[in-house]
């Protein structure tokens with residue numbers, strides 16, 4: 001029998017962990033042991049797991065800092081709402097699947113638009129551009145009005161009146177967000193999406209393309225010297241990451257009766273980045289654990305009131321110690337380096353050949 | 360193997376055994392300026408199909424810069440490079456590698472978080488064809504690619520007896536092994552010209568002796584040309600058939616090891632100082 005490799009074993013453990021957690025939650029909820037507040041968090045936990053895993057693809061695997069992951073989530077969320085609400089005759093699961101798929105595609109397109117100009121450049125410009133992207137998407141959505149009636153979809157950038165709806169419904173109402181969403185998301189759907197995101201990410205990492213992506217992260221000049229097309233693989237990782245975030249966004253939106261554009265702001269992007277950094281750069285299982293624990297925790301601690309933030313802080317430190325591996329440390333260095341870059345952009349680091357003087 | 364040099368019409372020297380084959384590399388008037396500094400100038404060199412060439416000279420002479428010019432890390436300020444008879448002026452680093460030049464780095468540049476085997480597989484990147492979707496969906500093409508790449512990677516690693524290290528993290532290897540891995544990774548790209556930048560740096564004498572044997576073995580089995588930068592004169596004089604000496608960016612001498620060792624200008628500029636230091 002062939003010996004299974006360390007990575008294969010590690011991946012199997014990750015899948016087993018996710019499946020076990022799902023089965024346990026299902027049993028607990030059937031037997032009535034799940035509190036209402038936790039039940040309400042099951043879908044968001046799945047969403048944040050997907051968000052963290054997908055961001056880890058950009059930050060941990062590709063080694064580029066992204067500060068606007070919530071922007072892609074937002075594109076997926078509002079696209080998903082429009083899709084699901086404009087095909088009301090179809091069965092619920094079909095609407096949800098279409099919402100997630102098209103939400104992912106639209107986020108992917110946004111990823112291409114952001115990625116193509118930025119990832120061709122040599123410097124670390126992605127952080128600042130994704131930061132801007134997140135803000136731009138938020139402001140754009142504050143000014144988008146979408147409605148549907150018997151004639152089809154209507155768009156406007158002005159107000160609901162100019163949609164000229166013929167007895168239809170408003171799907172997106174500018175700063176008021178999407179007002180009348182049907183809750184189509186379920187824990188099962190969330191679980192399936194987690195498995196999909198996990199499979200896509202883990203399979204990509206352990207393939208020819210994934211190796212090329214990690215080669216760029218580890219040593220860009222060496223990667224070029226063995227014939228790897230830097231822009232292509234950077235774009236591949238970044239756009240895949242955006243698609244997965246868009247899919248998560250659609251699942252997220254379809255879990256509520258209404259959502260606002262401002263839900264997907266800088267804070268959300270940073271929250272997801274915290275999951276990634278705490279779970280460990282490039283450590284997919286770590287992202288899953290960090291996203292789960294840190295999503296449940298604030299709710300779970302509500303009863304403790306005064307001590308809530310104290311315990312939250314202690315847990316943060318514990319998570320950091322538990323996952324305190326070299327990867328995590330590299331992660332912090334990366335974040336710090338990239339942040340330092342656009343705080344004080346020195347001529348050496350800005351110059352094209354700056355880093356390659358001594359080869 | 361015969362190592363007699365014969366003059367060819369273009370004024371260059373080629374080994375007798377390479378004379379019927381077109382040269383791997385020809386540079387004409389190659390040069391680069393960094394601002395006011397002329398780092399390399401009038402660099403003319405012809406390398407035969409299966410030749411082992413040494414590039415020596417004092418620190419700062421411009422040796423690494425020559426490698427960076429050939430691999431298009433830097434775009435030349437002037438001159439021409441013919442690689443396998445084709446001009447490389449419009450090419451970038453990636454295209455030059457695809458066209459046949461692979462290299463190692465003076466400051467080791469491995470994919471240090473990845474395994475030894477993965478480092479070699481990354482070198483095999485362009486000999487594989489599975490796209491992103493084959494990988495994500497685990498299509499047959501992915502598995503076939505992986506099988507072939509795995510076997511090939513181990514085969515290449517066996518040149519340096521490194522098969523046992525295949526699953527080790529590249530960054531955790533001892534210095535000498537890292538240098539050897541860089542050579543294997545470069546070889547994996549199936550080059551016709553292999554550039555080695557100080558391959559013996561940091562190696563002990565027995566490792567260096569082994570390296571010499573292996574460089575020769577690589578040339579013999581793959582029938583490729585090798586150009587190496589090295590300060591270890593035992594290695595250079597031991598395996599190089601032709602040597603070019605660089606000083607202040609200019610070639611001050613070209614010839615066989617004996618000719619170079621007895622060239623007063625070379626002794627003055629480099630070899631003499633080497634002995635003192």
Ligand SMILES: Nc1ncnc2c1ncn2[C@@H]1O[C@H](COP(=O)(O)OP(=O)(O)O)[C@@H](O)[C@H]1O
Nearest residue numbers: 353357393398417418419420421422423424425
């Ligand atoms: N990117 C660069 N910018 C400015 N000067 C450079 C650059 N790369 C190399 N040089 C200069 O070119 C000269 C040759 O350097 P190098 O090729 O590294 O020498 P060596 O022969 O030791 O390998 C040195 O004076 C070095 O400072």
Ligand SMILES: [Mg+2]
Nearest residue numbers: 422423424465
């Ligand atoms: Mg050098």
